[in-house]
Amino acid sequence: MACEICHDSFWVTDLVDGVERVRRCGCWRDSIIERQLAAARVPRRYQHCEFANFEQNYDSLREAHRRARAFVEAFPVGQKSLLLRGRHGVGKTHLAVAILKHAIRDKGARGYFYETRELLKLVRESFAAGDTSEMDVLRPVLDADLLVLDDLGAEKTSEWVQETLGLVVNTRYSEQRATIFTTNLGNGAGLDDLNSMRVQLGERTRSRLLEMCHDVEMDGPDVREYGLHPSAADTARYEREREQLERQRRGGTFPDKAKGMARASLRRPAGPADVAWSGGKGGSA
Template identity: 30%
Template sequence: MSYSRKVYARAASELERRRDKAERTQSMRRAEVYAKIPELISIDREIASAGAEVIRAIGMGENAQQFIEELAKKNLASQQRRKDILKENGYPEDYLDAEYTCKKCRDTGFIGGVMCDCYKALLRDTALAELNELSPSARSTFESFNINYYPDTVDPATGINPRSRMKEILDFCRDYAADFATDSPSLLLYGATGLGKTHLSLAIASEAVKKGYGVIYGSAQNLMSRLEKEHFSSGRNSEYEGSEQALLECDLLIIDDLGAEFSTQFTVAELYNIINTRIMSRLPVIISTNLTPDGLEQKYTQRITSRIIGNYISLYFCGKDIRQIKNTEQE
């Protein structure tokens, strides 16, 4: 799974915080108990010295195995004596053990070089929190998408029943999210403003993140702005370093409101590179836009438009501006 550098950094920082908290608490408890029960100091030294004794046994030849077995018995006896003394003095027998959040990896995130399940869960939670910071994804769910806002009569201009069409799109997006994988097809969500394009793209994003996939979401304006800052301040601003690589390699890229950004020769070239590279890498993109396919071709080059139209599944959103309807209901 591919997450942004920011997500990895935040998750690593959280693991470090958990370790520090557990080990600080352990140190405070040791100081407390050692002051009350000095005998435990020598017992803990015996337990700690066991590791060094095992290393010394390597040079003993045939006698090494017997020595290690005797050392293990001695060590277990010391640990039991430690527990007994703690209980006799009113402490839990594990009072001096570090209380790591994850006992398996001791809050390092890895077990024998393999990523621990706790780290995977932390990455998912961190990515979802980041998505919520950037967008109203917590409110943009499939369950909260209300098709009753769409007219249930055929539009004479298009011959389409908006409610029926949007029910089909909702079902499609729900199935898409349920079956999402890095080889899922790319989607083009287009139609007038306020019809739920962002809502459904965020609902898909949330489900993908919960499944452990790395998702990058952003408006076209913000994403292009980051790329410009990375390109024109290279080597001087680490905040934007790696932005292009992340957009090219993440499991799912969502470009919201394409066409509303300020276009330059640089941004058009970057957009082509992102779309083309991800097509070649077979990595999915979800694009939402208020522009029609013809409108996209007028704003961008034919090379960009042809790749989108030829490689993406197009979903046409129709109906009336839901935001205006909701505002009217609140008045």
């Protein structure tokens, strides 16, 4: 809708002591924010996500909500990034998107949302197509004031995947740019848990993440399964199921290959300039 004050020219003329003065219309800032929100790549299914409609039906979710608000209030001043960890459906992406939108709206941040799998696909495609370089694809990811990297570890791991994600994590760390990571990976140090940051991301990236982030564990009933307002009985049922899942997970068997990769990553020393990235080539196979 056209602005009634400036008719979308974004300029207003005032008469001050008989002299015409031109200034920006108030709608100018709004239009910039609108453009930045539209450019932030938030998927349609998450566009409604705000702090206000985040369901806090569990202690750890209330704590995660508090952390997320504190993060965006302090942004961009000296603070840790956030690692939102928990199983699917617990609201990690919802909270990450709420943070991103607030940072854009209230702080004028240049921020982007990337689903990890989608990002890796873009890097691979740019290598295959040959018209844009992999670094062109990664540039906004590395440079953004605020980055949401969603569902870290959803991609089947490989040396190339670990190196590419390591490059993103390390660059953002060394440039002191805030990042919101979401993942359903565990943070444990064991090698026998396939669904762990150590196995999926490698030990260097795991330790870097834990160093640069507040590790925020989110736990609670899956809203898609239990609805938005689970009863006390629902919550008790959820807790029983969770214990059962945890037992199965611990008792599971894992392919030797993944264990081997985790061990290999342990042998490499961690350091500030520890990323050797071969580009998109390794991901195109």
